[in-house]
Amino acid sequence: MKPYAQLTPEERKEEHARLQTEFSALKAQGRQLNMARGKPGKQQLDLVSDIFGLMQDPKDYVSDGIDVRNYGEMNGLPAARRLFADILGCKPEQVFVGGNSSLQLMYDAIAKAYTHGLLHSPRPWCKEETVKWLCPAPGYDRHFRVTETFGFQLVTIPMTDGGPDMDAVEAAVKDPAVKGIWCVPKYSNPEGVIYSQETIRRLAALSPAAPDFLIMWDNAYCVHEFEGDYVPFPDILSVCAEAGRPDMVFEFASTSKITLPGAGVACFACSEANMAHMEKVLAPQVISFDKVNQQRHVLYLKDKARTLELMKKHAAIMGPKFRSVADTLDKEIAPLDIASWRRPKGGYFVSFNAMPGTARRTLALCKEAGVTMTSAGATFPYGKDPQDSNIRIAPSLPPVEELEQAMRVFCVCVKLAALEKLGV
Amino acid sequence: MKPYAQLTPEERKEEHARLQTEFSALKAQGRQLNMARGKPGKQQLDLVSDIFGLMQDPKDYVSDGIDVRNYGEMNGLPAARRLFADILGCKPEQVFVGGNSSLQLMYDAIAKAYTHGLLHSPRPWCKEETVKWLCPAPGYDRHFRVTETFGFQLVTIPMTDGGPDMDAVEAAVKDPAVKGIWCVPKYSNPEGVIYSQETIRRLAALSPAAPDFLIMWDNAYCVHEFEGDYVPFPDILSVCAEAGRPDMVFEFASTSKITLPGAGVACFACSEANMAHMEKVLAPQVISFDKVNQQRHVLYLKDKARTLELMKKHAAIMGPKFRSVADTLDKEIAPLDIASWRRPKGGYFVSFNAMPGTARRTLALCKEAGVTMTSAGATFPYGKDPQDSNIRIAPSLPPVEELEQAMRVFCVCVKLAALEKLGV
Numbered sequence: 001m002k003p004y005a006q007l008t009p010e011e012r013k014e015e016h017a018r019l020q021t022e023f024s025a026l027k028a029q030g031r032q033l034n035m036a037r038g039k040p041g042k043q044q045l046d047l048v049s050d051i052f053g054l055m056q057d058p059k060d061y062v063s064d065g066i067d068v069r070n071y072g073e074m075n076g077l078p079a080a081r082r083l084f085a086d087i088l089g090c091k092p093e094q095v096f097v098g099g100n101s102s103l104q105l106m107y108d109a110i111a112k113a114y115t116h117g118l119l120h121s122p123r124p125w126c127k128e129e130t131v132k133w134l135c136p137a138p139g140y141d142r143h144f145r146v147t148e149t150f151g152f153q154l155v156t157i158p159m160t161d162g163g164p165d166m167d168a169v170e171a172a173v174k175d176p177a178v179k180g181i182w183c184v185p186k187y188s189n190p191e192g193v194i195y196s197q198e199t200i201r202r203l204a205a206l207s208p209a210a211p212d213f214l215i216m217w218d219n220a221y222c223v224h225e226f227e228g229d230y231v232p233f234p235d236i237l238s239v240c241a242e243a244g245r246p247d248m249v250f251e252f253a254s255t256s257k258i259t260l261p262g263a264g265v266a267c268f269a270c271s272e273a274n275m276a277h278m279e280k281v282l283a284p285q286v287i288s289f290d291k292v293n294q295q296r297h298v299l300y301l302k303d304k305a306r307t308l309e310l311m312k313k314h315a316a317i318m319g320p321k322f323r324s325v326a327d328t329l330d331k332e333i334a335p336l337d338i339a340s341w342r343r344p345k346g347g348y349f350v351s352f353n354a355m356p357g358t359a360r361r362t363l364a365l366c367k368e369a370g371v372t373m374t375s376a377g378a379t380f381p382y383g384k385d386p387q388d389s390n391i392r393i394a395p396s397l398p399p400v401e402e403l404e405q406a407m408r409v410f411c412v413c414v415k416l417a418a419l420e421k422l423g424v
Numbered sequence: 425m426k427p428y429a430q431l432t433p434e435e436r437k438e439e440h441a442r443l444q445t446e447f448s449a450l451k452a453q454g455r456q457l458n459m460a461r462g463k464p465g466k467q468q469l470d471l472v473s474d475i476f477g478l479m480q481d482p483k484d485y486v487s488d489g490i491d492v493r494n495y496g497e498m499n500g501l502p503a504a505r506r507l508f509a510d511i512l513g514c515k516p517e518q519v520f521v522g523g524n525s526s527l528q529l530m531y532d533a534i535a536k537a538y539t540h541g542l543l544h545s546p547r548p549w550c551k552e553e554t555v556k557w558l559c560p561a562p563g564y565d566r567h568f569r570v571t572e573t574f575g576f577q578l579v580t581i582p583m584t585d586g587g588p589d590m591d592a593v594e595a596a597v598k599d600p601a602v603k604g605i606w607c608v609p610k611y612s613n614p615e616g617v618i619y620s621q622e623t624i625r626r627l628a629a630l631s632p633a634a635p636d637f638l639i640m641w642d643n644a645y646c647v648h649e650f651e652g653d654y655v656p657f658p659d660i661l662s663v664c665a666e667a668g669r670p671d672m673v674f675e676f677a678s679t680s681k682i683t684l685p686g687a688g689v690a691c692f693a694c695s696e697a698n699m700a701h702m703e704k705v706l707a708p709q710v711i712s713f714d715k716v717n718q719q720r721h722v723l724y725l726k727d728k729a730r731t732l733e734l735m736k737k738h739a740a741i742m743g744p745k746f747r748s749v750a751d752t753l754d755k756e757i758a759p760l761d762i763a764s765w766r767r768p769k770g771g772y773f774v775s776f777n778a779m780p781g782t783a784r785r786t787l788a789l790c791k792e793a794g795v796t797m798t799s800a801g802a803t804f805p806y807g808k809d810p811q812d813s814n815i816r817i818a819p820s821l822p823p824v825e826e827l828e829q830a831m832r833v834f835c836v837c838v839k840l841a842a843l844e845k846l847g848v
Contacts, residue, residue, distance in 0.1 A: 037495065045485075045493045052479040061473065069469045071461065071685045099523050100714040107709040115538060115550065115574065126539065126550040142708070149708040150539065261495045263716035284566070284573040285531040290524040290714065292687035
């Protein structure tokens with residue numbers, strides 16, 4: 001098949017008719033397939049469910065002399081803080097280990113800035129006239145929504161192959177109303193981009209007008225390669241400290257996609273000064289998080305080296321799914337010259353750029369044929385993609401056979417929407 | 425021994441000298457004993473640690489067709505909602521099951537009122553000039569601290585034998601700045617009072633000037649008798665609904681003192697209209713809480729009847745500790761007529777009223793002799809007891825032998841402080 005742009009109107013009509021027949025046949029199969037969210041599949045859950053076999057021996061109830069079953073240790077078991085420090089490359093005293101959700105910890109950091117202020121805030125953000133927030137896009141819809149729910153103005157920053165467009169970021173932070181930026185530095189959601197050294201250096205070297213400017217460093221996929229070897233990443237806390245702004249960043253991570261998405265352990269990491277501030281503002285809210293589950297994870301993951309071994313097993317499940325998606329796109333869509341995408345080596349998504357103006361139509365067609373995807377626009381602030389082009393594909397949940405069916409439907413829909421746009 | 429007030433100055437001096445010798449001897453033993461917080465003791469933790477043996481069978485990973493290990497079900501597993509509804513006497517759809525901490529859920533309800541507003545709020549509370557909050561006292565220091573951290577003005581409401589002084593409450597809610605009240609309706613913290621039917625009726629019948637007035641109904645000790653039979657309690661959601669104000673109350677409960685304090689499951693319950701509002705404001709914050717631990721609790725506790733059976737076993741551990749405290753006070757302090765206390769039948773505390781003006785001194789002496797107690801004043805707003813009288817005794821953590829030693833120290837300190845006050 002030639003690129004669609006090179007087809008004659010007659011050829012386009014023929015192709016459209018052929019695809020409509022195929023679409024009707026797929027639709028008639030009445031399948032319900034889901035590629036909406038980065039949910040691990042059952043095989044991954046089963047892989048780690050031996051974690052429930054732990055905590056059988058009373059000696060496991062005690063960690064560093066602390067009975068993990070009782071109240072106490074607000075900022076987490078020391079052993080759990082050491083585990084995350086090992087993974088993230090920072091110091092244990094810079095780590096706060098919480099409950100099952102890094103999203104909750106991120107929300108809470110922003111909420112505390114809003115209600116009480118951060119360490120260097122002149123006042124709580126709820127007392128500010130306007131708060132603006134930088135959103136590299138395409139990005140993670142749940143990030144954008146956290147800052148939207150507090151009424152911040154979301155400012156779109158274009159993404160490049162090396163991370164957020166730093167010229168745009170450096171210009172934006174001159175505005176004292178700009179209070180922070182969302183970052184997913186490794187295998188960014190959804191593009192799978194790894195921030196370049198240069199991007200990271202420039203982020204740490206920012207001189208924002210706001211004294212309490214905050215880099216929200218969501219290292220969600222820090223050890224999540226499914227292709228090739230583990231890619232080391234710098235400790236952002238050290239990088240910011242070396243640049244003279246140790247308090248400008250909060251890092252987040254979790255085991256949601258290492259052990260269990262519903263029942264893992266999450267943490268944040270920050271400078272010691274920020275930690276002291278957070279302990280003060282968190283004390284009225286928290287006695288302690290679930291230290292039994294923290295202990296279960298300490299016993300299960302042990303350290304970074306064993307964690308990376310486990311991630312190889314996840315890769316053996318995830319790799320084939322991502323290869324299937326990319327291979328299908330290469331075969332079905334690439335020759336038509338109507339879309340672009342990356343072939344990520346880690347993370348949970350494939351970012352697909354359909355022909356501008358066709359993303360919503362593509363996903364409406366998918367839905368008609370029983371395939372649920374992340375809604376169009378979700379990867380942009382306020383759910384509005386100015387190009388109506390970006391689509392986030394989440395291949396992790398369905399088994400490979402279902403994924404192949406879903407991708408078949410998806411490709412037909414991408415083509416139909418493109419032909420409609422070109423005119424048939 | 426006669427009442428201290430009837431002693432001659434000479435007799436007081438003799439008694440004081442005798443007590444000082446005893447105090448020095450106790451101090452010389454160099455013990456470190458802790459009655460500061462309502463922490464369950466090790467025997468109670470061991471009692472329920474067979475809960476870790478659950479979740480071994482893959483069929484337990486699925487509840488009502490939901491894989492409990494994956495993301496989803498923000499407001500909790502349906503089976504967990506049914507369990508708490510059974511215990512609280514409300515409907516499952518009125519229950520939101522969260523993580524390990526009811527304090528966090530309480531904080532969050534207040535935080536959402538502050539940042540976003542409640543269902544009937546004209547505006548978020550952070551936009552109000554002044555927010556006032558009713559604090560029945562003696563009460564729970566962590567409650568007071570939550571409302572203090574958001575800058576609310578704490579208004580002390582006297583406690584009576586049947587709960588908060590309702591005349592004072594009814595008068596206070598005429599002020600539109602008064603936005604809510606803390607309540608621990610069963611075995612109140614620290615007094616162990618059960619709210620009377622009349623108190624509950626009058627609370628539900630309140631006509632506050634604030635349209636978004638909120639009753640924070642912390643049913644922390646709903647099934648926590650350690651003496652005698654289970655005492656039924658009314659479903660506050662129904663009571664408020666029948667009084668025509670279904671949205672005025674949020675109820676809270678947890679298994680922190682049923683299973684594990686660090687690793688239990690907490691919930692809130694509210695009207696369906698409030699639930700819809702909370703789901704909307706919580707959606708940006710939460711994907712889901714730890715459903716594995718929810719499932720563990722469903723399998724372990726099963727229903728209200730089995731939960732009450734388990735509470736009998738806790739009572740067998742707690743009962744002797746509370747009897748030891750009350751018996752010691754009856755024997756050592758009662759004849760002196762220098763203090764008063766209740767003999768609670770449930771909950772986690774004994775509320776002790778020392779001779780006015782001696783609580784702080786008593787606890788300073790205790791500390792000197794190695795006994796840590798909840799700090800004086802903690803049971804009042806801002807940590808300031810106007811009488812300097814109330815002391816919260818928390819007998820749950822130490823084994824009975826240690827508790828007896830601690831109570832011996834405590835009684836000597838109470839007497840010494842009283843004699844100092846009377847003049848020696």
